[in-house]
Each structure stands twice: as C-alpha cells, then as structure tokens.
Amino acid sequence: MGKEKNPARVGAGVNEGFFSRLYDNFFSNEIVWPFTKLLIKGLHLFSYSFRAKLGLISPKPEYARCVFSGAFLGKSLGYKKISMIEFGVAGGRGLTALEKHAEVIGREMGIEIEVYGFDTGKGLPKTNDYRDLPYIWREGFYKMDVEKLKSRLRSAKLVIGDVGETVAKFFDDYNPAPVAAVMFDMDFYSSTVPALHMFEADDSRLLPRICTYFDDIGNSAFDYNYCFSDYTGERLAIREFNEKHDKRKISPDFGLLADKFRESWYSGIFYVHLFEHAKYNEGVFDKETDHSAELSL
Numbered sequence: 001m002g003k004e005k006n007p008a009r010v011g012a013g014v015n016e017g018f019f020s021r022l023y024d025n026f027f028s029n030e031i032v033w034p035f036t037k038l039l040i041k042g043l044h045l046f047s048y049s050f051r052a053k054l055g056l057i058s059p060k061p062e063y064a065r066c067v068f069s070g071a072f073l074g075k076s077l078g079y080k081k082i083s084m085i086e087f088g089v090a091g092g093r094g095l096t097a098l099e100k101h102a103e104v105i106g107r108e109m110g111i112e113i114e115v116y117g118f119d120t121g122k123g124l125p126k127t128n129d130y131r132d133l134p135y136i137w138r139e140g141f142y143k144m145d146v147e148k149l150k151s152r153l154r155s156a157k158l159v160i161g162d163v164g165e166t167v168a169k170f171f172d173d174y175n176p177a178p179v180a181a182v183m184f185d186m187d188f189y190s191s192t193v194p195a196l197h198m199f200e201a202d203d204s205r206l207l208p209r210i211c212t213y214f215d216d217i218g219n220s221a222f223d224y225n226y227c228f229s230d231y232t233g234e235r236l237a238i239r240e241f242n243e244k245h246d247k248r249k250i251s252p253d254f255g256l257l258a259d260k261f262r263e264s265w266y267s268g269i270f271y272v273h274l275f276e277h278a279k280y281n282e283g284v285f286d287k288e289t290d291h292s293a294e295l296s297l
C-alpha cells in the first residue's frame, strides 16, 4: 500500500495521526481521558467508525469494535464485500446491534457488509458434558421467537439449526462474502468447537486476520460463580483449535490488553491469524501510521 492515504482511514473520517498525538500528549491521563470518552460518546463526536474503534458505541461496544476492525482490514486490503457473523442469537439483541454497526460502518468506510446469525432457534441444546458448564446453563435457555426476530431484521440472515450441521454447509448454501469478523456467544464448548471449523475454510472464504469476540471467556466481576477456565467452555475450544493447527491460530489481541484504560470486554477479543493466507503479509500502513520521523534524531 506504500505511503498513500489508506481508503479505510479516509472512511473512518478522522485524522488519526493528529488524534493520537493529542492523546499521547494530553488526553491519556486518568482524569482527562474518562471525561473525554464520556463527551465523545454522549455527544456523538467524530464518526461512528471512530467511536466504534474506541469502544464508544452502545449497545455492544465489543461488536462495534470487531465490525470496525474487520471493515478496516477488508477495505485496506481492497475487498469490496465482507461478511460478519454472530454464533448464538437468542432474542436477537446482539444480532440487531451487529446489523446496525455493520450498516453504518460499512457505509462510512465504503465496503459492503453481509451479516449472518446462527442459532438453533430453540435455545440451548441438551447437554450433560462438564465442558459445557451445565452447572450454569440449561437446555432451552434463550429460546428465539424466530418470526418476531425476522420481522425486525433489515438485511441480516438467520441460519437456523444446530451449528454442528449448519456450519459445514454454510459456504455452499449461502456463498457469503469473505468472513471478516465473528462473535461467539453459544455458551457451550460443544457448540463452539463446530463453529470454529469455519476457520478451516479455504483462504478465499476468509480474511487473513479475523476479529472475533468470545462472550464466555469471563469478563465481569458479576461472573463470580461461573468459574471460566482453560479446561472448559470457549477457552478449551480455542486451545484445541490452536493445538490442531500449525498455520492458523486464535490469539488474544495483546495490543488491546495492554491498553492503559482497559475495558472488561477487551479480554474477549481474539484474532484468528491465517499465517499462510496470500494477503497475510500485505501492508495496511500509510503515512498516518508511518512513525519513522518520530525516531529520527
């Protein structure tokens, strides 16, 4: 991409170099930044995309962040159309938020975004597998009113059925645009494992880095009795995926985790890395992100 203006950055509508210098020199202090964030969020300052990047969009700021990240990478790499997915839809609060974020951010950045939501339609399946944490969740929790939700959706498509069956046929049945962001919220280990098979698809079906959000990783002080561990639930499914694949890995976003003003949902953001994807090494930098001058004497 060289030093040209990145079209994704133009779409996001903010001079990032200027903003990050302001942040470094003035905003990034314990008193000013929380107040500034409140102002940006409450007064809807800057573009929707920029607020999504900073996690200043409600509801579901974690979804907005993933949409921003996926759209940014897609646009930077020259994709015209990408897909975003929610696994585990229930009543549709998450899917309707995802649809809205995708619509606005897609429009601002100039990239088309398809949205898909996977669910049984009947709530949680039956399980007695300790890896699904049945001590928290029960069969039939979070049942969907399919017709009501369909009437509320504007463009998102529902993929109804057990993910053990629907994921395997998804690319053939729907021919979606390449997948750029995925939200996981199915609670169970046994449901997350087949959903992760999506990341075994051909490169043409996937972006080289895919922003994902895992809701059941453990990100709130209220979850004191959930006891999320590396040996059950979504964390186990991720670990097994990583053990099985050499050149495709799912990893936390350590940049986000190192942020001075960390939000609880940051721990649920992971990226799928497809190291052998033809576009993995393609540059996404431009003069906004060229910091060479700062290092010269």
Ligand SMILES: C[S@@+](CC[C@H](N)C(=O)[O-])C[C@H]1O[C@@H](n2cnc3c(N)ncnc32)[C@H](O)[C@@H]1O
Pocket (backbone or CB within 6 Å): 086, 087, 088, 089, 090, 091, 092, 093, 094, 095, 118, 119, 120, 121, 122, 123, 124, 125, 141, 142, 143, 144, 161, 162, 163, 164, 185, 186, 187, 188, 190, 191
């Ligand atoms: C916690 S709810 C999702 C909440 C939703 N994401 C939201 O933000 O409101 C979990 C959902 O995962 C779905 N689910 C769990 N296992 C599944 C499976 N094997 N196949 C399809 N859907 C599944 C359930 O039907 C349930 O609706």
